[in-house]
Amino acid sequence: MCLGIPGEIVELLPDRADLATVEVAGVRRAISVGLLDGPVRPGDWVLVHVGFAMSRIDESEAAATLALLNGLGPAYADELQALAESDIT
Amino acid sequence: MTTERTAGWAERAVREAGGPAGTATREEEVLLRIERARGRRARVREERITLAHGAGGSASHTLVEAVFVDAFRNPILEPLGDGAVLEVGGGRLAFSTDSFVVFPLFFPGGDIGDLAVNGTVNDLAVCGARPLYLSAGFILEEGFPVADLRRIAGSMAAAAARAGVHVVTGDTKVVERGKADGCYVTTAGVGVLERETELTPSAIRPGDAVIVSGPIGEHGVTIMISRGELDIEADLASDTAPLNGVVAALLDAVPGVRVLRDATRGGVATVLNELARAARLGIVLEESAVPVRSVVNGACELLGIDPLYVACEGRFVAVVDGEQAGRALEALRGHPLGAEAAVVGRVRAEAPGLVLLDTAFGGTRIVDMLVGDPLPRIC
Amino acid sequence: MRFVDEYRDARTARALAARIAELCEPGRRYTFMEVCGGHTHTIYKHGVEDHLPPNVNLVHGPGCPVCVIPMGRVDDAIAIAREPDVIMTSFGDMMRVPGGEGSFLDAKAAGADIRMVYSPLDALRIARQNPGRRVVFMAIGFETTAPSTAMTVLRAAAEGLANFSVFCNHVMIIPAIKAILDSPDLRLDGFIGPGHVSTVIGCRPYAFIAEEHGKPLVCCGFEPLDVLQSIHMLLRQLAEGRAEVENQYTRVVPWEGNGRALEAIGKVMELRPYFEWRGLGFISHSALRLRDAYAAHDAERIFQVPGVRVADPKACQCGEVLKGVLKPWECKVFGTACTPETPIGTCMVSSEGACAAYYNFGRFTRSRAKEATTA
Numbered sequence A: 001m002c003l004g005i006p007g008e009i010v011e012l013l014p015d016r017a018d019l020a021t022v023e024v025a026g027v028r029r030a031i032s033v034g035l036l037d038g039p040v041r042p043g044d045w046v047l048v049h050v051g052f053a054m055s056r057i058d059e060s061e062a063a064a065t066l067a068l069l070n071g072l073g074p075a076y077a078d079e080l081q082a083l084a085e086s087d088i089t
Numbered sequence B: 001m002t003t004e005r006t007a008g009w010a011e012r013a014v015r016e017a018g019g020p021a022g023t024a025t026r027e028e029e030v031l032l033r034i035e036r037a038r039g040r041r042a043r044v045r046e047e048r049i050t051l052a053h054g055a056g057g058s059a060s061h062t063l064v065e066a067v068f069v070d071a072f073r074n075p076i077l078e079p080l081g082d083g084a085v086l087e088v089g090g091g092r093l094a095f096s097t098d099s100f101v102v103f104p105l106f107f108p109g110g111d112i113g114d115l116a117v118n119g120t121v122n123d124l125a126v127c128g129a130r131p132l133y134l135s136a137g138f139i140l141e142e143g144f145p146v147a148d149l150r151r152i153a154g155s156m157a158a159a160a161a162r163a164g165v166h167v168v169t170g171d172t173k174v175v176e177r178g179k180a181d182g183c184y185v186t187t188a189g190v191g192v193l194e195r196e197t198e199l200t201p202s203a204i205r206p207g208d209a210v211i212v213s214g215p216i217g218e219h220g221v222t223i224m225i226s227r228g229e230l231d232i233e234a235d236l237a238s239d240t241a242p243l244n245g246v247v248a249a250l251l252d253a254v255p256g257v258r259v260l261r262d263a264t265r266g267g268v269a270t271v272l273n274e275l276a277r278a279a280r281l282g283i284v285l286e287e288s289a290v291p292v293r294s295v296v297n298g299a300c301e302l303l304g305i306d307p308l309y310v311a312c313e314g315r316f317v318a319v320v321d322g323e324q325a326g327r328a329l330e331a332l333r334g335h336p337l338g339a340e341a342a343v344v345g346r347v348r349a350e351a352p353g354l355v356l357l358d359t360a361f362g363g364t365r366i367v368d369m370l371v372g373d374p375l376p377r378i379c
Numbered sequence C: 001m002r003f004v005d006e007y008r009d010a011r012t013a014r015a016l017a018a019r020i021a022e023l024c025e026p027g028r029r030y031t032f033m034e035v036c037g038g039h040t041h042t043i044y045k046h047g048v049e050d051h052l053p054p055n056v057n058l059v060h061g062p063g064c065p066v067c068v069i070p071m072g073r074v075d076d077a078i079a080i081a082r083e084p085d086v087i088m089t090s091f092g093d094m095m096r097v098p099g100g101e102g103s104f105l106d107a108k109a110a111g112a113d114i115r116m117v118y119s120p121l122d123a124l125r126i127a128r129q130n131p132g133r134r135v136v137f138m139a140i141g142f143e144t145t146a147p148s149t150a151m152t153v154l155r156a157a158a159e160g161l162a163n164f165s166v167f168c169n170h171v172m173i174i175p176a177i178k179a180i181l182d183s184p185d186l187r188l189d190g191f192i193g194p195g196h197v198s199t200v201i202g203c204r205p206y207a208f209i210a211e212e213h214g215k216p217l218v219c220c221g222f223e224p225l226d227v228l229q230s231i232h233m234l235l236r237q238l239a240e241g242r243a244e245v246e247n248q249y250t251r252v253v254p255w256e257g258n259g260r261a262l263e264a265i266g267k268v269m270e271l272r273p274y275f276e277w278r279g280l281g282f283i284s285h286s287a288l289r290l291r292d293a294y295a296a297h298d299a300e301r302i303f304q305v306p307g308v309r310v311a312d313p314k315a316c317q318c319g320e321v322l323k324g325v326l327k328p329w330e331c332k333v334f335g336t337a338c339t340p341e342t343p344i345g346t347c348m349v350s351s352e353g354a355c356a357a358y359y360n361f362g363r364f365t366r367s368r369a370k371e372a373t374t375a
Helices: A059-072 A074-085 B008-016 B027-039 B058-072 B112-125 B146-163 B218-226 B244-253 B267-279 B294-303 B322-333 C010-023 C037-046 C071-082 C104-109 C120-129 C146-159 C173-181 C196-201 C204-211 C224-239 C259-268 C292-297 C318-322 C354-362 C367-374
Strands: A005-012 A019-024 A027-032 A045-049 A052-056 B004-006 B084-088 B091-100 B130-141 B166-175 B183-192 B209-212 B232-234 B257-262 B282-286 B316-320 B342-348 B355-358 B364-366 C030-036 C056-063 C086-090 C114-116 C134-141 C164-170 C190-193 C217-219 C245-247 C269-271 C274-277 C281-284 C288-290 C309-311
Touching: A005 B294, A019 A045, A019 B294, A027 A052, A027 B294, A045 C196, A052 C146, A052 C196, A059 C010, A059 C224, B004 B008, B091 B112, B112 B130, B112 B146, B112 B183, B112 B244, B112 B257, B130 B146, B130 B244, B146 B166, B146 B183, B209 B322, B218 B232, B218 B294, B232 B294, B244 B257, B244 B322, B257 B267, B267 B282, B267 B316, B267 B342, B267 B355, B316 B322, B322 B342, B364 C037, B364 C354, C010 C224, C030 C037, C030 C173, C030 C224, C037 C056, C037 C224, C037 C354, C056 C173, C056 C318, C071 C086, C071 C104, C071 C134, C071 C164, C071 C309, C086 C120, C104 C114, C120 C134, C120 C146, C120 C164, C134 C146, C146 C164, C146 C259, C146 C292, C164 C292, C173 C196, C173 C204, C173 C281, C190 C204, C190 C224, C196 C259, C204 C217, C204 C245, C217 C224, C259 C269, C288 C292, C318 C354
Parallel strands: B004 C309, B130 B166, B282 B355, C030 C056, C030 C190, C086 C114, C086 C134, C134 C164, C190 C217, C217 C245
Antiparallel strands: A005 A019, A005 A045, A019 A027, A027 B232, A045 A052, B084 B091, B091 B183, B130 B183, B209 B316, B209 B342, B257 B316, B282 B342, B355 B364, C164 C288, C269 C288, C274 C281
């Protein structure tokens, strides 16, 4: 029920201002964009839940989260490994 | 809200299960208790058939065991393989049947006719047999267009030619409008077993490799999309195909094939659960090794279903001696229908009867028998 | 899949797991509750717990809107579905939820026209295509889903679709969290907070949890790395002696929520004085119903519903599982009388229910799993 999936707007539907076609990994479906503020454009990424776009995906925030995760991640893993491999005795 | 009631069925269910258990102090006690409960004899609790009984999952299995095996009891039936192996006149035959109720009848990649021929051919092939002859029974609804019937028959002829089999007998019945949905087809087939090897779950050993012949879930998702109810579009076609050629290629190259199953209703997960239970061994799958097309993944994520449970109609699962896995892959990949074959898991002695999945994330979880029916009438 | 696959990376997970272990005080036990059923599902599906040190314990919360539907309401919906001209439409997860005398699936087998839909807009389309039938949408969900139902009702009203109505069972997350906080049996150190509900209500409504109860809450995304990162953020707060509301799911959740969505809810729906939650009892101002202005699309007013309360079976311990007081395997009927095939309680039926998640994904001894994390 919490199921929300990120999808890319690929087409606005001409006869209905509140509908757009969203694509998720090659699967396309018409959804409502009526809950979003401001104009919606092809190329925008949105969170889709039961046929409605609930929120825009903020690409810079997504990148920031990933950077944080990766910062906490592999770089640290490399450090741990280096520590394990070093031997000062 | 005024008066209050109790749910009688629930009280009964608890009584029949032997009452509420004593408090468990350890998780292991509970897990043991559950395995005992699961091992008990199958009983159908419902009074009426529900769609879950047709899904190929746990309800289907319970129905088959509690109603049909119970009625027909005999040693040839009981292994409940994809086909029956018969000793006739000094030789061995495989015999199988399948019914097709797919909706819609025509879909990208094929139609009910293709499924009807390929389905039975494949059941025979995975028994290790060379499929030879098919029967075809039709139940037609009054008002069904003859042009559509010709189209279906044409597909069946083409599919039979491709598989190298002949439709040699059949039957047709017509029922009043509303008493069937267009056209239902049942095929039965015989094939000859020319190899000595017995393909059976009891041949499975710890260390064996689990192989799938190609990307999973394409048929089920194609049908779901073709129904039009979910308003989804995608570039996808059913994977329906006759597998006897690629199976023969595998059996010719690899003596250590333990068992084969085609992954139809209930998908790869269901097949593996059946094998794990029958062999009383554990199976561990590697999530990142399972081939799935991204569009199938996308549709499944969108709808909240797991591709491991989605039906295929042109893919099979092979369990082979671990040391021969490389040879098996080579043999499969040399055939167009096995080009994307992959080792997806291993058999082990631990956790017998359970299928576990090592997730791409680095965790582990169970892949259990399918419950309910995410996609009715897909084949 | 973009914005999904990146958040499932195992290497990042292992490193993040090391950072989490580092933040834990030795000998101290940490208990966090994930409120949303969606998080429970993610945790089990990907095996997130395999990356956690043994002294971090996750407890499953009541944020599963299917799980909290009382049997009496299922009976009411089935009563509507049994009307000969009715087409009942519902999300897939409702199909097997047991009522006093069976589920939607059983009612369908007995002849009721009950159809699965992915969106309330699909139900609206069915109404348009079947002018001679009355189409009812079984509306369930927290504030995540309520705006979609509201928008659909507005659309139905605008099009004058008189044959479309909604049987409204929308519930609200804050009263559920309050019920947890008020429960004397539970000792929690913090919350893995709702993700998609927060896209609608924003992060402010959770302030009282930090300010009045002194517990940190982190609004969390639904990919497994999101969950690990949120746990890291919770542990960091505890280590620094803070109790705040933080947002981990910044790529989707706006701090202020979605104004349009809240407006849609406010326009079409109002608070019920009280509503029964399975396992949690009657909670005041915790659920929504359609306003008088939309009575023409309110199934509760159009149809006669029995409105009979069905008591939970004596052996059912869903309430304690929903509150996180009991682990699924500690319930006395777990796995024996109550299984996913034969569910007694809703925790076992919904794909997001704690019991279903544990039974379907987690039900095995963990000795092997411990091997995996050290590999």
